[in-house]
Structures are given as structure tokens and as C-alpha cells.
Amino acid sequence: MIKLRSVLLLLVIVNCGKKEYKDKIYVKPEIVREAPSDFLSPEESLKRFYLPEGYRIELVASEPMVNEPVAIAWDGDGKMYVAEMDTYMQNVDGTGEDEPISQIKLLEDLDGDGKMDKSTVFIDSLVLPRMILPLDDRLIVNETYSYDLWSYRDTDNDGVADEKIRVYENPKRRGGNLEHQQSGLVWNLDNWVYTTYNPLRFRFNKNGIQVDSLVDGSSGQWGLTQDDLGNMYYSSAGGETAAYGFQVPPIYGEVDLEGQISEGFMEPWPIVGTPDVQGGAELRLKEDGTLNKFTGVAGQEIFRGDKLPPSTYGDLFIPEPVGRLIRRAKIKNENGKKVLYNAYDQAEFLASTDLNFRPVQAQTGPDGSLYIVDMYRGIIQEGNWTREGSHLRPVILRKGLDKNIGRGRIYRIVHEEIKPGGKPKLLDKSAKELVDYLGHPNGWYRNTAQKLIILKGDMAVVPKLKDITRDNESFWTENFGDKDYPRERIHALWTLEGLGVVDKSLILEKLNDVDPRVRMTAIRLSEEFLKKGDQDILQALAKLQKDMDINVVNQLALSLGHSKSADGSALLGSISEEYGDNELVAASVKLSLKANDSELQKLKNRIAHRSNGEKYRTIDGYDIYKQTCITCHGPDLKGVPNGENSLIAPSLIGSPRVIGDKEVLIKILLNGLTGPIEGKEYGIMLPMGSNDDDWIGHVATYIRSMNDTTMVHENEVRDIRAKNAERKSYWTLQELMK
Known part of the structure; x- marks a missing residue:
């Protein structure tokens, strides 16, 4: 038997070498500092792209089928939804952007050639739709300036939505310009849906929607993506940061480590002059007239498809619309820390000499290819940065970029040696049939x-x-099969979790799985038992402190934040002592220590029975309180000591001004308070009326929630503000308590 196995191993070595695919970088064209900005036809534009040898870019859809596209997503049968911002920067001043005339299109490839043949307006009369998430036969949609989530459905199969239901409501209007608002709506591996710019996450199942809060809130700008283990990759164009927040899953908090972006990574390599950059030539351009730093990063994607060379799997593709390029980043694990490197030396994966190429999103497609959403337009900066006196305005007008509107393209990138996959057909499959796809090589x-x-x-x-979950590799599948069985086990475990079945005996078994990724998953799924102080689970976890894979140890450190027992704290302390020199583990230990003493978690528990709207207002008010009120009133709202038997400010717990008539608290917040309170002198309570009604209402709601009484609505603040609009002085207790 040993002899036979040796022969088989020899056959494996001889016959199973990985195929080498072409991936040689292109020869760059000579840089043209002031390239023409004329519109090109899709066919002409295709000729302006540069890709590594072996790769090819194909047109999937273009105007008039799509206009001003910003995001795409597919339903289970491969129909493509396209969100269009039809009012985005239609002139240099951005007038009329808020008009409700934007659309979401439904595109279909009828003959399976990869090109879209049919387009219908699935939803119209929208305000700049920015997030779309297909569920089953429903599409979840969010519009700019709103936190609401709407479910749309086509009940008569004519390609037009005829059912509209609000599934999440938050009456607060999102302020600020449209570049600094939510994006994403990504269904994560952990069965929660995440966005940027939102301290909440959402969970959909057959019973409806759940809402939960994130410990550190959520930042990011335009774009959100995940890897095979559910780590989320954020980006910030305003912060000129190509990627961040990816070291640990967002539910634990935000960890960014020094050196996670390799030296030189933030320098892009355009192949055409980029004069239209905010900040001007002296600050933002190299000597050759090209962009010197990422500034418009948007719509990044971890490629998890199976129809490009295997070396691309798990790479991060980052569109840069200002630079007219897409960066391919390799992600290397360096002792647990993920570090980004440019895949090419002083070059980009894709670059164009067409000034109207504006890539704003990359996506892994059902066919295993990489899709690119191109707004194909002149201006790619919001109106706040194109006003009179800005660096951009004269460049825009000189080059006529303000006239280039109303178009759009969608492309897919393929490899000449790999045929793209066909159309999926999943919507009508039973749950039993769908299970077979949990091991599919395409992450989509x-x-x-x-x-x-x-x-x-x-x-x-x-x-x-x-x-x-128990389907481990045999000798044959390990050496001859191309299926990643551990990855399939991970999805099976999370699917069980999504169905509400977290089996303790199964978790204990999977903590000893042969694959570290599965062990990490089992650790995460053990958290529900950790919260309950389960000693069997804790003892099994303790054995993983010595795990050979540092990523397993790091996940253990993160998950121990859910343990409230002395044994759990001791184990966390032991990890901290043993792995204190590992910067990722050290950061994760800090997060868990924070979780173990989380005022936010206490608050979430306290308001668990309240409506989604009340939860949101309370948590937002908590954030405001931490920023504004905590230095005087203290983290427990009982006042900060100021020497013996005195406080800087009075306690807000049990205060008649808090738990009594709401009007009293609102008046104090709007105009302030002076004079003695219950016979004691305090400093003046400063007025907060310069903040809007939402701000006042939310912080008041938080304070009253900590006293287990009712919320304060923004309309109540508005009415009281209007009734006392002439008052400019502080209130006194005597006036308020008449």
C-alpha cells in the first residue's frame, strides 16, 4: 500500500502542475498631458484600454441601454439590475440633482453571449439610487439623502416593479453632499448586510428584517466588498485611502495597522494626463501631468470568480475614476496582518487614454468574470468642489467636461485562455438543490x-x-480535485447559523477541523455559547491558544470579547501575554477588552424591545452624548465628581427634568440652563440650539432611554423651538418648573 501511494504521489507531482497563464504587463503609451475630451463610441473606447497580456475587455452594455450607471447587481437567474444616477452633475454647478427622475434598469442577456439584449425600466422616479441588493424575487433599494430601505418586486413578470414595501424606516434625512453617504448593502458571509456611513447592520430572513448596531459604527465612502472569510474592505476617496478596515470583520470594531498599505502603493500610474483633479496641478500631479496619489477610489471588489487565472482569486481590484484606471492589489498575509501590494511594478491592471472613462464599481459576475461599471462622463466631482474659485471649474470649462453627460458603459474582463461561465438559474431551485452550490468555485x-x-x-x-461540514478531503480530492472543501464547509456552517441552527456538538467538532479557516469559523460561531458562559466551549477554545496558525489565535482573541466569565478573561490575558509582540493579535485583544466593558452593548440590551426607529435615534444620541456631554455628566450620566461631595454637572439619572415633561428637557437643550438646581450651584449648561432638530431629539432620546422612559421625536423639538424662537437667554429652573 505504501508503494502504491508513493506511485500515486509521483503521478500527482508529474501531472498536476498548475497551468501558467499570460499576465505580462503592457507597454505604456506616451503620456499625453492634454488629451481631447471628446466622446468616443463604445467600439472606439475599447481600443483605448490597456490590459496585461492575455486579458481582454468586452462591452456588456452601453448607452442608450444604460445611462449614468453607478452600481450593478444580479438576481439568482443572472438578470442584471443597474442603478442610474441620471441627475448627477448634469452641469458644472450640479443643479437639479435632487429631482426624482433617476432609474433602476433591468438588463437581460437573451442569447448567452455575454452582451445585454434587453433593457426595461424596473423602477423610475428615484432620487439618485445608490444601493441595490437582490434578495429572492425582491430588490432592496436605498436612495440618496435617505436611510430607508425599500423592497421592490415584479409580480407580473413584465420587467417592471409593481410592488413597493418599506422594510426599514428611519425618518432622519441624511445631510451633506451625495459623495459622503451610504454605499454597499453587501450580504456578508455572517448573514448580516453591511453598508458604509452607518452604525447599523441588517439581517433578512423569511420572517422579515432585524437591525443591529456596530461597536465602532461604520465609515468608508463609495464601495464595499468582502473576502472569503467575511472581512470587509472599505475605501475613502475624500481620505485618499484605497483600502482600510480589512484586518478583522467589522462586527468587532475597526483595526488598521501601520504598514498594511505597502510603501509606494498609493501612487497610481495613469497613462493619460489628468488635469481635472481637485487640489490643482502643483499639489496633485506628477511632472508628466498624471495623478500622483489615489484620490477618487470607488467601488472596490475582492475578485472571487473562477473564470480568470487562479492567481487573480482573492485580489482586490480598485477603480480610480480620476486616474482612469483600475489597480490590482495582491493581499499578503504577514504573520496575521494583511498587507496590500501593487500586482505590477509602476503599472496598473487596467488603464485608459479615454478621458471620459470613469470606473466607479467592480464586481465579480455570475459568469466568473470581472465586471466594470463606467459612468463614462466628463465631471466626476460633486458640485461642492466645482464652484467658482475652485481648481476644477476652469479645467472643466476649458475642456468641455460639463457637456459630457447622459452616457454609460458596463464591461467585463475575461482571459483569452478561459471561457466565461454561463447564465445561472437559481431562483426556482429548492433549498436542497441550492446546497450543492455552496462549494462552487465562483464566490458569487x-x-x-x-x-x-x-x-x-x-x-x-x-x-x-x-x-x-464534516466533508473533509480524502487523498484523492486533495490531490486531484479542484474543489475547496474547507470553503464549502465554511458556507455550510454559516448557512446553518442563518437558519438559526448552531449545534454545540458540531461547533466543538469543528474547532478541531484540519483547516484553519474552518477553525476560525467555528470560533466565531461559538460566541453565542461564550455569552452564556458555557464551560465546555471555553475549555475547547483554550486549547486553540497554541494553534499553529496565527489567524486562528487572532480570531480567538476577538471572540473572547463575548465572554463575561473570569476564565474567559484569564484566557484573553494569557493570549495578550504570549502574543503581545504580534500587532494584529494585540489590537484584537484591545477590541475584546473594550467589548467586555462596552457601554454601547449595555445600551443595546436596554433598548432591545424598542422599535427600529427608536433604536437608531437612541444609538445616534449615545454617539452625540459621548462627543458633547460626557465630560460633565459622565459616562454613567450621574455627573463627574468635582472634589468631595460635588459634581461638575447634576446627575441625569432620575432627574425630574429628564423623566418628566419632555418640553423641559428640550428647552434646556435648546437654550441652556443657569442658576441653582435643588439648592446646589453648577456651571452654566450651554445652549445646544445651533444643532438641528434631529440632533436635539436624538440626544434627548438617549438620555431618557437611560431612564427607561419614552423617546423625543424631532417634530416635538421643532414645535418647541418655533414656540420659543424669540428667546435668546438661558432658562432658569424657576421658569421651567412653573
């Missing part, structure tokens, strides 16, 4: 199958899912 299929199984809520698949 795995994620979509997991999502659809959970939305169906069919518990009959639980035994099959448990069987998959």
Missing part, C-alpha cells in the same frame, strides 16, 4: 446560494448541511 454562486437558502427557511436541509 456560493454567496447567492447561501442567501437564497436562508430566505427560504427550509429546515429540511439542516441534515445535509451538517454532513457537508
Whole structure:
């Protein structure tokens, strides 16, 4: 038997070498500092792209089929939804942007050649739609300036939505310019849906929607993506940061480590002059007239498809619309820390000499290819940065960029040696049939199958899912198969979690899985038992402190933040002592220590029974309180000591001014308070009336929530503000308590 196995191993070595694919970088053209800005036809524009040898870019859709596209997503049958911002910067001043005339299109490829043949207006009369998430036969949509989530459905199969239901409501209007608002709506591996610029996450199942809060809130700008383990990659054009927040899953908090962006990574390599950059030539351009630093990063994507060379799997593709390029980043694990490197030396994966090429999103497609959304337009800066006196305005007018509007293209990138996959057909499949797709080599299929199984809520698949979690590789599958069995086990475990089945015996078994990724998943899923102080789980976890994979140890440090027991704290302390020199583990230990003493978690527990709207207002008010009120009133709202038997400000717990008539608290917040309170002198309570009604209402709601009484609505603040509009002086207690 040993002899036979040796022969087989020899065959493996001889026959199973990985195929080498072409990937040689292109020869750059001579830089033209002032290239013409004329519109090009899609066919002409295709000739302006530069890609590594072997790669090819193909047109999927263009105007008039799509106009001003900003985001795409596919349903389970491969129909493509396209969000269009039809009013975005239609002139240099950006007038009329808020008009409700934007659309979401539904595109179909009828003959399977990869090009879209049919376009219908799925939804019209929208205000700059910015987030779309297909569920089953429903599409979740968010518009600019709103936090609401709407579900749309086409009930008669004519390609037009005829059912509209609000599934999440937050009456607060999002202020600020449209560049600094939510994006994403990504269904994560952990079955929660994440966005940027929002301290909340959402969970959909057959019973509706749940809402939860993030410990550190959420930042990011335009674009959000995830890797195979659910780490989220954020970006910030305003912060000129190509990627951040990716070291740990966002539910634990935000960790960014020095050196996670390699030296030189932030320097882009355009192949055409980029005069239209905010900040001007002296600050933002190299000597050759090209962009000297990432400034417009948007719509990044971890490529998880199976129809490009395997070396691209797990790479981060980052569109840079100002530079007219897309960066390909390799992600290297350096002792647990993920570090980004440019895949090419002083070059970009894709670059164009067409000044109207404006890539704003990259996506892994159902066919395993990489898709690119191109707004194809002149101006790519919001009106706040194109006003009179700005660096951009004269460049825009000189080059006529303000006239280049109303178009758009969608491309896919393929490799000449790999044929793209066909159209999916998942919507009509049973949950049992969908389970087979959890091991698909294309991450789009795995994620979509997991999502659809959970939305169906069919518990009959639980035994099959448990069987998959135990499906370890045999000698044959390990050496001859191309299936990643551990990845399939991970999806099966999370699908069970999404169905509400977290089996303690299965978790204990998977903590000893042969693959570290599965062990990490089992650790995360053990958190529900950690919260309850389960000693069996804690003892099993303790054995992983010595795990050979540092990523397993790091996940253990993160998950121990859910343990409230002395043994759990001791284990966390032991990890801190043993791995204190590892910067990622050290950062994760700090997060867990923070979680163990989380006022936010206490607050979430306290308001768990309240409506989603009340939860949002309370948590937002908590953030305001921490920033503005905590230095005088203290983290526990009981006042900060100021020597013996005195406080800087009075306690807000049990105060009649807080738990009594709401009007009293609102008046104090608007105009301030002076004079003695219950016989004691305090400093003046400064007026907060310069803040808007939402601000006042939310912080008042938080303070009253900590006293277990009712919320304050913004309309109540508005009415009281109007009634006392002439008052400019502080209130006194005597006046308020008449």
C-alpha cells in the first residue's frame, strides 16, 4: 500500500502542475498631458484600454441601454439590475440633482453571449439610487439623502416593479453632499448586510428584517466588498485611502495597522494626463501631468470568480475614476496582518487614454468574470468642489467636461485562455438543490446560494448541511480535485447559523477541523455559547491558544470579547501575554477588552424591545452624548465628581427634568440652563440650539432611554423651538418648573 501511494504521489507531482497563464504587463503609451475630451463610441473606447497580456475587455452594455450607471447587481437567474444616477452633475454647478427622475434598469442577456439584449425600466422616479441588493424575487433599494430601505418586486413578470414595501424606516434625512453617504448593502458571509456611513447592520430572513448596531459604527465612502472569510474592505476617496478596515470583520470594531498599505502603493500610474483633479496641478500631479496619489477610489471588489487565472482569486481590484484606471492589489498575509501590494511594478491592471472613462464599481459576475461599471462622463466631482474659485471649474470649462453627460458603459474582463461561465438559474431551485452550490468555485454562486437558502427557511436541509461540514478531503480530492472543501464547509456552517441552527456538538467538532479557516469559523460561531458562559466551549477554545496558525489565535482573541466569565478573561490575558509582540493579535485583544466593558452593548440590551426607529435615534444620541456631554455628566450620566461631595454637572439619572415633561428637557437643550438646581450651584449648561432638530431629539432620546422612559421625536423639538424662537437667554429652573 505504501508503494502504491508513493506511485500515486509521483503521478500527482508529474501531472498536476498548475497551468501558467499570460499576465505580462503592457507597454505604456506616451503620456499625453492634454488629451481631447471628446466622446468616443463604445467600439472606439475599447481600443483605448490597456490590459496585461492575455486579458481582454468586452462591452456588456452601453448607452442608450444604460445611462449614468453607478452600481450593478444580479438576481439568482443572472438578470442584471443597474442603478442610474441620471441627475448627477448634469452641469458644472450640479443643479437639479435632487429631482426624482433617476432609474433602476433591468438588463437581460437573451442569447448567452455575454452582451445585454434587453433593457426595461424596473423602477423610475428615484432620487439618485445608490444601493441595490437582490434578495429572492425582491430588490432592496436605498436612495440618496435617505436611510430607508425599500423592497421592490415584479409580480407580473413584465420587467417592471409593481410592488413597493418599506422594510426599514428611519425618518432622519441624511445631510451633506451625495459623495459622503451610504454605499454597499453587501450580504456578508455572517448573514448580516453591511453598508458604509452607518452604525447599523441588517439581517433578512423569511420572517422579515432585524437591525443591529456596530461597536465602532461604520465609515468608508463609495464601495464595499468582502473576502472569503467575511472581512470587509472599505475605501475613502475624500481620505485618499484605497483600502482600510480589512484586518478583522467589522462586527468587532475597526483595526488598521501601520504598514498594511505597502510603501509606494498609493501612487497610481495613469497613462493619460489628468488635469481635472481637485487640489490643482502643483499639489496633485506628477511632472508628466498624471495623478500622483489615489484620490477618487470607488467601488472596490475582492475578485472571487473562477473564470480568470487562479492567481487573480482573492485580489482586490480598485477603480480610480480620476486616474482612469483600475489597480490590482495582491493581499499578503504577514504573520496575521494583511498587507496590500501593487500586482505590477509602476503599472496598473487596467488603464485608459479615454478621458471620459470613469470606473466607479467592480464586481465579480455570475459568469466568473470581472465586471466594470463606467459612468463614462466628463465631471466626476460633486458640485461642492466645482464652484467658482475652485481648481476644477476652469479645467472643466476649458475642456468641455460639463457637456459630457447622459452616457454609460458596463464591461467585463475575461482571459483569452478561459471561457466565461454561463447564465445561472437559481431562483426556482429548492433549498436542497441550492446546497450543492455552496462549494462552487465562483464566490458569487456560493454567496447567492447561501442567501437564497436562508430566505427560504427550509429546515429540511439542516441534515445535509451538517454532513457537508464534516466533508473533509480524502487523498484523492486533495490531490486531484479542484474543489475547496474547507470553503464549502465554511458556507455550510454559516448557512446553518442563518437558519438559526448552531449545534454545540458540531461547533466543538469543528474547532478541531484540519483547516484553519474552518477553525476560525467555528470560533466565531461559538460566541453565542461564550455569552452564556458555557464551560465546555471555553475549555475547547483554550486549547486553540497554541494553534499553529496565527489567524486562528487572532480570531480567538476577538471572540473572547463575548465572554463575561473570569476564565474567559484569564484566557484573553494569557493570549495578550504570549502574543503581545504580534500587532494584529494585540489590537484584537484591545477590541475584546473594550467589548467586555462596552457601554454601547449595555445600551443595546436596554433598548432591545424598542422599535427600529427608536433604536437608531437612541444609538445616534449615545454617539452625540459621548462627543458633547460626557465630560460633565459622565459616562454613567450621574455627573463627574468635582472634589468631595460635588459634581461638575447634576446627575441625569432620575432627574425630574429628564423623566418628566419632555418640553423641559428640550428647552434646556435648546437654550441652556443657569442658576441653582435643588439648592446646589453648577456651571452654566450651554445652549445646544445651533444643532438641528434631529440632533436635539436624538440626544434627548438617549438620555431618557437611560431612564427607561419614552423617546423625543424631532417634530416635538421643532414645535418647541418655533414656540420659543424669540428667546435668546438661558432658562432658569424657576421658569421651567412653573
